Amino acid sequence: QKEVEQDPGPLSVPEGAIVSLNCTYSNSAFQYFMWYRQYSRKGPELLMYTYSSGNKEDGRFTAQVDKSSKYISLFIRDSQPSDSATYLCAMRSARNDYKLSFGAGTTVTVRA
Amino acid sequence: SAVISQKPSRDICQRGTSLTIQCQVDSQVTMMFWYRQQPGQSLTLIATANQGSEATYESGFVIDKFPISRPNLTFSTLTVSNMSPEDSSIYLCSVVGGGGGYTFGSGTRLTVV
Numbered sequence: 001q002k003e004v005e006q007d008p009g010p011l012s013v014p015e016g017a018i019v020s021l022n023c024t025y026s027n028s029a030f031q032y033f034m035w036y037r038q039y040s041r042k043g044p045e046l047l048m049y050t051y052s053s054g055n056k057e058d059g060r061f062t063a064q065v066d067k068s069s070k071y072i073s074l075f076i077r078d079s080q081p082s083d084s085a086t087y088l089c090a091m092r093s094a095r096n097d098y099k100l101s102f103g104a105g106t107t108v109t110v111r112a
Numbered sequence: 113s114a115v116i117s118q119k120p121s122r123d124i125c126q127r128g129t130s131l132t133i134q135c136q137v138d139s140q141v142t143m144m145f146w147y148r149q150q151p152g153q154s155l156t157l158i159a160t161a162n163q164g165s166e167a168t169y170e171s172g173f174v175i176d177k178f179p180i181s182r183p184n185l186t187f188s189t190l191t192v193s194n195m196s197p198e199d200s201s202i203y204l205c206s207v208v209g210g211g212g213g214y215t216f217g218s219g220t221r222l223t224v225v
Contacts, residue, residue, distance in 0.1 A: 104153055
């Protein structure tokens with residue numbers, strides 16, 4: 001079993017729809033949770049960074065963490081064609097090695 | 113957040129040769145990370161590079177194959193040695209940002225023929 005499992009997609013949604021992305025994990029030591037966006041032929045770009053359980057909102061993006069269920073989500077409201085990209089979840093424990101564990105990524109296409 | 117300049121952005125190499133990838137950060141950072149991203153797969157950590165000490169390699173990666181240098185707090189190189197087609201992948205460097213998130217370079221797309 002992989003340490004981080006991410007819904008594989010791909011997802012194709014019409015412009016304006018809500019995009020829902022999810023990851024589950026098995027390591028209860030994970031404390032820090034991140035979502036990255038990666039455009040084709042580019043490096044991952046940090047979208048959201050959260051610590052422990054709870055919700056965090058930034059513009060059209062909302063990240064949710066449920067540590068009791070070992071489940072994290074990213075919601076994109078009012079999706080735009082420019083949101084078409086691969087989204088990666090990542091997480092790490094509080095250990096000083098700062099090692100990240102990644103999901104495999106979900107490719108999202110927003111149709112105009 | 114830090115800005116990373118990674119080069120080359122892509123290369124096509126003959127099997128048996130070596131390629132050195134460079135990452136330059138615009139600020140001093142303690143830890144730099146090197147990842148491999150194969151098509152349709154997660155980012156896999158190759159090694160962690162700290163200035164002034166040998167890199168720490170993850171299981172499945174060895175120094176002879178992926179030697180790393182970290183001469184100062186803003187620069188690191190990863191060499192992919194004695195390449196085979198299985199080494200074709202995207203290689204990325206990364207640093208921890210001030211807010212806790214990580215910044216990545218733009219990646220090196222390597223094709224071995």
